[in-house]
Amino acid sequence: MKFSLCIPMYNESSIIKETAATLHEYMSANFEDYEIIFSDDGSKDGCGDMVREMGLPCVRVVGYEQNMGKGYAVRTAMLAAEGDYVMFTDADLAYGTDVIKQVYETFLANPEASMVIGSRTLHKEGYEGYTAIRKLASKTYIKVLCIIGGFKLSDSQCGCKAFTGEAVKKIFPRCEINRFAFDFECILWAVKYGMKIAEMPVKIINHRESTVNVMRDAPKMVRDIIKMKNRIKKAKI
Numbered sequence: 001m002k003f004s005l006c007i008p009m010y011n012e013s014s015i016i017k018e019t020a021a022t023l024h025e026y027m028s029a030n031f032e033d034y035e036i037i038f039s040d041d042g043s044k045d046g047c048g049d050m051v052r053e054m055g056l057p058c059v060r061v062v063g064y065e066q067n068m069g070k071g072y073a074v075r076t077a078m079l080a081a082e083g084d085y086v087m088f089t090d091a092d093l094a095y096g097t098d099v100i101k102q103v104y105e106t107f108l109a110n111p112e113a114s115m116v117i118g119s120r121t122l123h124k125e126g127y128e129g130y131t132a133i134r135k136l137a138s139k140t141y142i143k144v145l146c147i148i149g150g151f152k153l154s155d156s157q158c159g160c161k162a163f164t165g166e167a168v169k170k171i172f173p174r175c176e177i178n179r180f181a182f183d184f185e186c187i188l189w190a191v192k193y194g195m196k197i198a199e200m201p202v203k204i205i206n207h208r209e210s211t212v213n214v215m216r217d218a219p220k221m222v223r224d225i226i227k228m229k230n231r232i233k234k235a236k237i
Helices: 016-030 047-054 071-078 098-109 132-149 166-174 182-192 214-234
Strands: 005-008 035-040 058-063 086-089 113-120 161-164 196-201
Touching: 005 016, 005 071, 005 098, 016 035, 016 047, 016 058, 016 098, 035 047, 035 071, 035 196, 047 058, 058 071, 071 086, 071 166, 071 182, 086 098, 086 166, 098 113, 098 161, 113 166, 113 182, 132 214, 161 166, 161 182, 166 182, 182 196, 182 214
Parallel strands: 005 035, 005 086, 035 058, 113 196
Antiparallel strands: 086 161, 113 161
């Protein structure tokens, strides 16, 4: 079984060499057949070239010149992946590296699952380091999105998600959201196809300031989700 790990990146020159080295060491120690795909979202700081120059085996860089958004970067990497299981997580490794093996083991324990989602809610320390206001805002936001989306998940917005290779082939060619709410679109397509979704507990290890401002971005995301829900509902499969 081949495992593909996809890392979207945008101007990550300050951390990307360390991330690449850490992932190479971890993946080579834990998987016999794997690939690491860095997806360069039109970076201007040369972080893509930094990874290429490291010359690490089983590591490659895909990308494009114009910044398109995290959703586009993830989609580019996922469609380039060759693995039986394909996962994406952030360049800062917010959930650490052990979560990668945890994803693989969750698939093995749930052979009927086509998608695995990390959940901070299911981990007793999942929101450790969050301020009370940020924790409340995050949980409320997730609850609202799930109500709109029409399904029950404990943490639809966790930045750690994985799919079987077959699910990738069905879901990602049909995705259109390039920026915020792109991963929610993936969930809606999985539900549309009747795919089983498994959740696993995760904890944020490396905190970094979020680029999402709930008060500012939530209204737009809600509008986007309503539109995509209607579009996907009408789509034929």
